Amino acid sequence: MSIDHPINPAEVKEEILKAYPPKVARKRGKQIVVNEVGEDAAVPEISANVRTTPGIITQRGCCYAGCKGVVLGPTRDIINLTHGPIGCGFYSWLTRRNQTKPPTDEHDQFMTYCFSTDMQDEEIIFGGEKKLKAAIQEAYDIFHPKAIGVFSTCPVGLIGDDVHQVTAEMKEKLGINIFAFSCEGYKGVSQSAGHHIANNQLFKHVIGRNDTPLEGKYRISLLGEYNIGGDAFLIEDLLEKCGITLTATFSGNSTMDSFERAHTSDLNCVMCHRSINYVADMIEKRYGVPWIKVNFLGAEGTAKSLRKIAAYFENKELMDRVEEVIEEEMIEVRKAQEEVRAQCEGKLAMLFVGGSRAHHYQDLFAEIGMPTIAAGYEFAHRDDYEGRKVLPDIKIDADSRNIEELSVEADPDNYRPRITEEQAKKYEEAGHSFKDYEGMMPEMSSGTMIIDDISQHESEMLIEKYQPAIFCAGIKEKYTVQKSGTPCLQLHSYDYGGPFAVFEGACTFYRTVDRMVNNKLWSMIEAPWEADAKPEIEAAYVSG
Ligand code: CFM
Numbered sequence: 189m190s191i192d193h194p195i196n197p198a199e200v201k202e203e204i205l206k207a208y209p210p211k212v213a214r215k216r217g218k219q220i221v222v223n224e225v226g227e228d229a230a231v232p233e234i235s236a237n238v239r240t241t242p243g244i245i246t247q248r249g250c251c252y253a254g255c256k257g258v259v260l261g262p263t264r265d266i267i268n269l270t271h272g273p274i275g276c277g278f279y280s281w282l283t284r285r286n287q288t289k290p291p292t293d294e295h296d297q298f299m300t301y302c303f304s305t306d307m308q309d310e311e312i313i314f315g316g317e318k319k320l321k322a323a324i325q326e327a328y329d330i331f332h333p334k335a336i337g338v339f340s341t342c343p344v345g346l347i348g349d350d351v352h353q354v355t356a357e358m359k360e361k362l363g364i365n366i367f368a369f370s371c372e373g374y375k376g377v378s379q380s381a382g383h384h385i386a387n388n389q390l391f392k393h394v395i396g397r398n399d400t401p402l403e404g405k406y407r408i409s410l411l412g413e414y415n416i417g418g419d420a421f422l423i424e425d426l427l428e429k430c431g432i433t434l435t436a437t438f439s440g441n442s443t444m445d446s447f448e449r450a451h452t453s454d455l456n457c458v459m460c461h462r463s464i465n466y467v468a469d470m471i472e473k474r475y476g477v478p479w480i481k482v483n484f485l486g487a488e489g490t491a492k493s494l495r496k497i498a499a500y501f502e503n504k505e506l507m508d509r510v511e512e513v514i515e516e517e518m519i520e521v522r523k524a525q526e527e528v529r530a531q532c533e534g535k536l537a538m539l540f541v542g543g544s545r546a547h548h549y550q551d552l553f554a555e556i557g558m559p560t561i562a563a564g565y566e567f568a569h570r571d572d573y574e575g576r577k578v579l580p581d582i583k584i585d586a587d588s589r590n591i592e593e594l595s596v597e598a599d600p601d602n603y604r605p606r607i608t609e610e611q612a613k614k615y616e617e618a619g620h621s622f623k624d625y626e627g628m629m630p631e632m633s634s635g636t637m638i639i640d641d642i643s644q645h646e647s648e649m650l651i652e653k654y655q656p657a658i659f660c661a662g663i664k665e666k667y668t669v670q671k672s673g674t675p676c677l678q679l680h681s682y683d684y685g686g687p688f689a690v691f692e693g694a695c696t697f698y699r700t701v702d703r704m705v706n707n708k709l710w711s712m713i714e715a716p717w718e719a720d721a722k723p724e725i726e727a728a729y730v731s732g
Pocket of ligand 1: 416461463
């Protein structure tokens with residue numbers, strides 16, 4: 189499949205690179221790729237998960253953000269304590285629109301609080317361990333939580349506070365689960381490093397502590413769904429409707445208890461591959477739970493994912509129920525598609541988001557006839573672009589080597605293969621696959637542009653050249669995109685909209701996009717200096 193557009197993407201690439209000094213242009217040249225899908229879903233190689241050149245305005249976040257903000261943030265009954273100056277805690281507080289629903293007011297809900305040790309100059313000079321201990325004690329005395337997680341910010345690593353020693357001591361003293369993350373902001377090249385560190389510590393300190401499974405015939409866990417704008421609530425409802433029991437979600441609307449028994453599920457379903465594939469692999473190795481890739485964004489993806497889950501359990505009753513639910517839900521979906529299609533069809537979308545959404549949301553656009561002309565991740569790795577088949581070819585550089593790789597073996601008591609080899613073969617013969625993610629590029633048309641870690645300059649050039657109908661990104665890009673007269677849909681938080689998951693959310697998405705791309709307001713945007721050609725400030729060179 190090739191995209192039909194008069195602009196030559198190779199020329200756009202060349203023009204983008206012209207603005208850079210030669211060395212930078214060479215580096216960026218490997219991260220800007222014109223897609224070409226060949227046989228067996230072969231795609232060109234893209235450079236990813238590499239350092240951003242200083243001076244380039246990137247949209248990336250830091251390792252601490254990936255660990256504390258992304259993976260642990262949406263869990264309501266752990267106290268997430270930031271060890272560092274107050275800014276890190278404050279700026280990672282409630283910025284992702286994670287939502288959670290404790291069953292009653294009596295249940296712990298700490299997500300609305302911001303906990304920090306508020307390091308001062310004195311601790312930077314003489315060490316912050318004493319203050320950290322006191323903060324853990326204080327949090328415990330006031331809230332009596334089940335667990336406390338301590339997150340290291342940059343200065344903690346630089347001065348060498350031993351957060352693991354302090355948390356081990358306090359765990360012993362207080363008798364609750366307390367553990368720390370060495371997720372200093374500077375580790376790795378982006379928030380992706382923080383995901384890995386979070387995965388490791390959850391696996392070491394939490395998963396596997398409760399062997400009692402939830403009641404239910406078809407037990408699954410959902411990995412890589414963070415309940416942005418309420419997405420996880422819709423997924424939970426849908427699974428319940430199908431009769432599927434959700435043991436744990438990493439980590440939207442989640443609790444420590446659900447993590448502790450996550451290994452008792454019979455199947456792990458991975459939404460965001462980038463942020464949580466490590467946990468999926470480790471649970472499989474230690475406990476024998478296989479994982480499959482799912483996508484609950486887009487009506488077709490949702491239907492496909494439900495069918496994949498049902499096929500795994502090989503149960504006629506479940507398969508029938510899933511078909512019934514799909515049929516029922518698709519009535520409204522078709523209606524919504526019909527409503528917007530004529531006005532949306534053929535309009536171009538661009539998506540530059542994180543490490544999975546730039547891919548998943550393309551399905552939603554495709555469902556209303558909008559092709560994606562350019563897309564990219566901020567911090568994903570080559571496997572998220574090209575598919576897991578390239579894993580053996582990925583070179584491990586010094587930045588990745590910095591992150592601990594846990595060596596995991598089968599648990600002598602708790603390892604239990606969930607299906608036989610024969611069953612696995614049958615499943616694969618039916619067209620499903622385990623432990624696989626095909627990546628974004630094979631599913632995009634040839635001739636589209638793929639840009640890793642896009643910069644401000646590059647986004648502006650793309651908008652100027654292609655004039656897309658909509659640009660999906662985050663808060664950092666939003667206003668410059670809008671000032672160019674292009675609507676910007678925030679896919680990290682949905683601003684005030686959403687949720688967009690499953691069938692119900694898909695209908696909301698179609699209607700939201702229709703309103704955005706067909707709103708005349710954007711074409712009326714004119715800066716004051718454009719309306720009045722006279723410059724507001726006049727100056728002249730004075731010769732010396
Ligand atoms: Fe996964 Fe995410 Fe994403 Fe991500 Fe993120 Fe996010 Fe994202 Mo913002 S875990 S990679 S680190 S789906 S916070 S919920 S929206 S960049 S595309």
